[in-house]
Amino acid sequence: MAQERLYLYPVWLRLWHLINALLCLILIITGISMQLSTPSVVLVGFNTAVTIHNIAGIILTINYLLFFIGNLFTYNGKHYQIEFRGLIKRLITQVKYYTFGIFKGETPPFPITRENKFNPLQRFSYVFIMYLFVPIVFITGWALLYPITIPTTLIGTSGLHLTDLLHIIAGYIISIFMVIHIYFCTIGKSPLSNFKSMIDGYHEPH
Numbered sequence: 785m786a787q788e789r790l791y792l793y794p795v796w797l798r799l800w801h802l803i804n805a806l807l808c809l810i811l812i813i814t815g816i817s818m819q820l821s822t823p824s825v826v827l828v829g830f831n832t833a834v835t836i837h838n839i840a841g842i843i844l845t846i847n848y849l850l851f852f853i854g855n856l857f858t859y860n861g862k863h864y865q866i867e868f869r870g871l872i873k874r875l876i877t878q879v880k881y882y883t884f885g886i887f888k889g890e891t892p893p894f895p896i897t898r899e900n901k902f903n904p905l906q907r908f909s910y911v912f913i914m915y916l917f918v919p920i921v922f923i924t925g926w927a928l929l930y931p932i933t934i935p936t937t938l939i940g941t942s943g944l945h946l947t948d949l950l951h952i953i954a955g956y957i958i959s960i961f962m963v964i965h966i967y968f969c970t971i972g973k974s975p976l977s978n979f980k981s982m983i984d985g986y987h988e989p990h
């Protein structure tokens with residue numbers, strides 16, 4: 785019997801995700817451009833890159849509030865609660881499925897349901913990215929926009945350098961996440977079905 789389609793991605797979430805994905809792309813391109821720019825090699829003009837990066841960062845922070853408030857007041861927030869008991873075992877089961885089971889045509893160990901729309905690896909990585917690294921990136925970003933707020937010395941070193949380092953590390957982690965995230969999103973009923981879900985809100989069961 786064919787399984788029914790599940791409505792898992794409400795409009796506010798899809799809107800947040802679309803804006804967030806576009807902004808992250810803009811931030812990565814302008815961020816790398818600023819970092820690598822020399823007088824002879826310029827990806828985007830330095831001053832233009834700074835302006836675009838600042839504006840995109842401000843919009844990303846406002847957009848993050850949509851995600852945060854949406855998860856606080858709707859059922860979607862339940863998918864971001866981590867049950868620590870048995871977590872390692874669940875993560876290993878999912879890794880085993882991605883490395884072996886999937887190639888042998890086994891059924892997923894954690895089928896998608898209305899109550900459980902993420903597998904353990906998704907849940908874990910989404911929580912880490914959305915509640916740790918994205919906040920780190922925009923909080924340090926705002927601090928760099930208003931450097932007067934940064935203490936001159938922090939744990940024995942320059943506060944400005946430390947804030948900058950944290951900003952860049954979090955930015956690179958989000959960039960790496962994005963590449964892996966897009967790859968894993970191609971694992972669905974068809975390579976494009978998960979992307980379609982983020983447009984119409986419905987998950988296509990296997």
Ligand code: HEM
Pocket residue numbers: 792793797801804805806808860863906910913914918958962965966969978979980981982
């Ligand atoms: C062009 C870039 C991106 C594409 C094409 C993309 C694609 C997708 C797709 C297809 C899904 C639905 C499948 C699933 O539930 O895993 C999804 C969900 C999600 N994505 Fe992305 N994504 C992109 C960028 C990002 C970025 C930059 C972040 C975070 C910084 C992010 C965070 C998330 C989160 C948290 C979810 C789950 C949302 C929920 O259902 O509560 N994505 N993405």
